[in-house]
Amino acid sequence: MQRIGVFVCWCGSNIAGTVDVKKVAQTLGREPGVVFSADYQYMCSQSGQDLIKDSIKQYKLTGAVICSCSPRMHENTFRKAAAAAGLNPYMVEIANIREQVSWIHKDMAAGTEKAIILGRAAIAKVHLNAPLIAGESPVTKRALVIGGGIAGIQTALDIADAGFPVDIVEKSPTIGGKMAQLDKTFPTLDCAACILTPKMVEAAQHENVRILAYSEVAEVKGFVGNFTVKIRRKARYVKEDVCTGCGLCTEKCPQKKAPDEFNLGLSNRRAIYIPFAQAVPKVATIDPDYCMMLKTGKCGVCSKVCGVKAIDYTQKDEFIEENYGAIVAATGFEPIGLDKFDEFAYSLSPDVVTSLEYERLMNAAGPTGGTLLRPSDLKHPHTIVFVQCVGSRCDEKSEKGVPYCSKVCCMYTAKHAMLTREKYPDTEVYVFYIDVRTPGKNFDEFYRRAVEQYDVHYIKGMVGKVVPENGKLKVQASDLLENRQLHIDADMVVLAAAIEPDKSARPLATMLTASMDTNDFFTEAHPKLRPVESPTAGVFLAGMCQGPKDIPETVSQASACAAKVIGLLNKDRLVGNPCVAHSDELMCNGCSQCANVCPYGAITYADKEFRMPDRTTAVRRVAQVNPAVCQGCGACTVTCPSGAMDLFGFSNNQIMAEVDAICK
Amino acid sequence: MQVRNEPWKPLIVAFCCNWCSYAGADLAGTNRLNYPADVKIIRVPCSCRVNPLFILRAFQRGADGVIVCGCHPGDCHYTSGNYYARRRMTLLFSMLDYLGIEKGRTRVEWVSAAEGQKFAETMNSFVETIVSLGENKRLEDLRCKTE
Amino acid sequence: MEQQNMREEILFTANADPKKCMKCGKCSGACPNYDKMEYHPHQFVSMVQEGNVEPLLESESLYLCLTCMVCVERCPRNVQPARFIEAVRLAKIRQQGENRLKPQDVPELIDEDTPQQLLVSAFRKYTK
């Protein structure tokens, strides 16, 4: 039997004005199990708390019911007070007689009666309360960043600077991501490589950063603070620690027909290659799809020319396993496929390019060496049409494109238009737009400059079709403001393709048990208040994988994300919420329905041996809840037909006791 | 349960999720929005914690109406709890209806932390419904009657 | 009929939602008979939405739409402008009541320049 103390707060006249607090205290004092009851002006004040503490000690209370304001207000205050007096904080229950009684009822008799009933319910619950001790788990002081783009690099650097080791897993042979492919960046027009490559180098040289390029996450186990991740290191066929990145092999390789991914297929590379000059790690990689040696066993040129004997045709994929305390998803984006937008003739003419391809065509390190030449005949284009919102802002029922605004297209198109006009003033540049969206520091000024200083033709309207004809691209479009249809003979058409999350994000989300929205963007724990955390504890989000954003936003989110990771890794132990689910293994039959509804993947199954009542032993599959992962929603408890799954702090019996007390 | 010679007053149990609806009820209180004292709130972490057993239990012990409140679909603190609650309650309510229990004795309402007004309105309208339905006779336990 | 009622009727016939339009103009950009038309596909959508249907009813544009459906195909918002044009056309026909054209009068009226497709689609629609 519990020894319960009841403490009724007046809250000045807030409660005492409509509730007869003395009567409440007296009536509840007669309830079975209640050994002490009192009322006081302000229970949350220091002296009120002292009253609680003293009573706990004096009357050897095993439980306390505070009739006061909402538990959302002062539950913690009273729990701390109880703990200070040696009572387990989870033996305290609050009856909310302010927000639910005195503030909404005017009738003293009715208010007092309801307050007594709510007090009884709390007493009934405390009778079934048991001391709860929050579980603790150690924190592995190492972070994993998945994705080596600017988001991943920035997150990793910030975490590393705080003194925690970080691994970056990048699926391509080098880090750098999409930003490495860009030419200039808006709105300042500084060159992407100039600001990115120092960061890449910094990452490579940082003592706390390990770069696992050409690698993929294969399996994730564990929970916040204690993840175990299996990483597949794909075979490069080049010893990463031996290769000096001299590049001789990439010049001698006889296979010249491999499409260069870095240039988006606008040029070819060798079968052994280094993606770009500033690649990190600067190590050659053999493309097994094109290497003659790997395909036919005949060639071996690279091996012969390599001075340091770094080539190893026998390499296999390797798996490494590492423990992490936190995981950051920074998987980035890719432009959508344009196969559903035939009207723009993307697949019909090489001169219709995506904006990202245009970046490469403008880039000094690109396929044309920085001279703007159109791909079909390598001639200088004189008329260029930019089309905005290709695949963005589409209705779901149109069954193509994506429903959201890709956010960055307006700005980079202004940039492209401006740069083109600056370098080649003889070029006519048309931009077809629906809306020009330029919120951001110096963004609209930038766009206005394109129009006002560079004479870019911004036309409100959309291109309806593009037809390649006699070396030209016949562009038919509407000009809504002039209410006319335009026909432009263009040399090039640049499509601002919508962006979508990288394809690798979905399987990764499954491994991380992190949730995703219908567009495959990672969901944040709270859209406003916890924007860089996934609902899955210990998983954080940086960059485009969470939603469209530009470089400054990505970097700030990356740093915010790093701050969250540092905050987590800084703790030696994680103290959990003890109000979590737990499975009574004697009752569980392992049917797995609970795991089906658990949003956190907190439930696993184990085969356990039981001594049966008839003195035999039997092995049975039973559910086990990881208290560090469980957030205590209780979805599993209702799914469990036998009641084997229950929730600490809100057990079946506790809630039923409250129901009973209210209904009697 | 009321003592026999008093006029009947409805008894209503409201299960409110901690993150939205309970906070919504708090806001109704803060804004001094009146609703009948017949409504008694039980705090649960999430609407998905509400077991059909709790609802039947409330009716057994003399409740005249039971209402479950949770975050709006899509806003669940635990991402999916209210979606499960929605299916469970739909099926349970349908079964109660099938057994001939009066429509409207049970209700689910989504109330966010910002919807104090909605909370009070919901409770007012629910109490009205229950008053019009009268005492719960079909799901009560005779053993709980005062003799 | 009042404009407002007419608008409702057209919306009912069209069975499409003009509010989904984000005014990108891709329909008109794609329209093959744009230059012949006084009002263009995107205008049909926005004018119906605004209830400004009188000019549309009186416009030749009604009969210049080829019903090629390219505007429907290209529309990123699934607004289906052709449905509005068709709906306005039907509204016009219903307005005419008994004054409508009889089949035997058609050959005389055929203009050399009328696109065949228009005739075919018109026959397909109105001869049942």
Place this chain on the structure above:
Amino acid sequence: MQDRMIARAKELLENGTVDRVMGWKKGEFIYDVTPAVFYTADELEKDFVMNAFTAANVSKYLIAETKKPGRILAFLKPCDSYSFRQLMNEHRVDRDNVYIVGIPSWGKADMEKIRALGITGITDITEKDGDLLVTTVMRETHAVKKYDVYLEKCKNCKSKRIVVYDELLDGENGEDVPNNRFDEVAKIEAMPPDERFAFWRGELSRCIRCNACRNVCPACSCEKCVFDNPKSGVENKAPADDFEENLFHIIRAYHVAGRCTDCGECSRVCPQHIPLHLLNRKFIKDMNELYGDYQAGETEQVRHPVTNYRDDDAEPGIVYTRGGSGR
């Protein structure tokens, strides 16, 4: 068919595929067959039976049997196979430890329905061309159409398809059967609420809480049922009053919602002839209508409608507003 089954069982015992056989054992009369495990060819020859009364669903026994060493042969009827598959989905049976021979089933007879025809003093029942010839002590023979005395579950058979097996006795699988199993539910739904209430009071008040419906149910495979567990707060042994029967039967049906394969065993075994399947089918019908057609046990899908959701599910209020007369 009985002979072919015995022959096949003997082969499988002999070639070591299995070491025992789950089947049905002869009783005192033709109808009181008991699910049983056979270990030898002799036992099979002597007692193995397959007739118009071998209705018992043996899948639930396989929970315990597949945990034992060795491998058991199970003859599964179509409806049994759905239950077994559902148990597989719930990890309750070890598929590797059972060799399944799928057997067709063309409907089983209900002894209670034969008695209800007023035939007493039965000395023998034989099967002939879909008829049952019932002989009484007074030397009368009654020809009873098997269809007329079908068990409810057979009358409303949903499928002749065996959904999990190692081999099929006939070599061919059956197909889903068009059925009207939701008609009775719809009929009750169409009643005015007062009539519905009266109907269910009439039915449920007969409950004696013998738990046969629960204990026979393959989906009710909890280690300990909440209604048996004193700690659960709802444990009870007796139908102490009206409410208790409501509570027990609502929760029983709710706990198997999404997992119930509609095998019909609950109604078959109820000594008080309560149409319990109408509660289970109500949930199935609702789930089909609200969340899309779903047949528990049909596939390997482990998330059933109650452990799943869609963003755009109907709101619970739909219960009070959707169509149907009398609602």
Place this chain on the structure above:
Amino acid sequence: MKRVNRSKLGDLFAKIAEAEALYLPVDAPEGARYEKWAPGKKLSNATNTVRSAKDFFFPQTERLYDVKRSGKTLEIEPPETETESFVLFGVRACDVRSFKILDSVFLADPVDTFYKNRRERATVVALACDRPEETCFCGAFGIDAAAPEGDVSAWFEGDFLYLKAQSEKGEALLAKLGDLLEDADEKDVETQQMRTRWMLSALPLGKVSFEGMKKTDLMDHFKNEKWRSLSEACLGCGTCTFVCPTCQCYDVKEFDDGRKIRKFRCWDSCMYSDFTLMAHGNSRNSQLERFRQRFMHKLVYHPNNHDGEFGCVGCGRCLQKCPIGMNIVKVEKALEATHE
């Protein structure tokens, strides 16, 4: 011996019901069941009711007392004692015999006052069987279905219901019916009796005997290997127990509604996993042990303790209702077979 024309049955029932409550089997969705007679209710033709007649003396649930709490004091409130006498009409010979078996338990020291009160208030009109079922084996326990015991024995023959008082209570009942009855000759029912006895012997279970059980030692029965296969398919439901006219185990439980605690007893079943569950745990942990308990009790312990009287009356309800077709006859045959 008295008789009354079948056409006057309604009057007869009305006359009985005038003075005291009358219960009799009527047709119901589940078969036949006892109901309180009211004008228009017809006696069922069924050979027997689904639930046995023991319900009248030993109901499934029975309130023992309420404990009320006011503040911190307790108050005990026993239920009101029932005083109304009643007539049970149409009880078959097997069920009548079951009362004797229940008496040997409930009326032995300490006397169960609830049970005793009800027994005293009841007048049993037993009805002879004329259409036995294949599941009947009352003869195995020396019960004559054609000449039932009871306060009044009754037969339907031809157009008449024959009634014969067998006790003081019975005499009193018939006396009350007075002019509705006419005198009759016992020979009128003899043909029917002979036919019924022949039918019972000709039915499949006509030759069943349990006497062989007594030849074997209790422990030999207990240790019999057959229990394993017999109990193997048992679902552990309580159907057999709850339809059985002689099963008399009960559990005492409480129901707490917050204001009072109601102490009540309800039927228990030895087939249930929590049967005789005690603080230390359970004395019978496997279904085998529980299954064995039921049949050992009826066929071994009961005769050992009650002058050879078996705890079964051969009504055949369990044979009809067991979901898996297991029954006491199969058990008896299997056990005897091992000792032949």
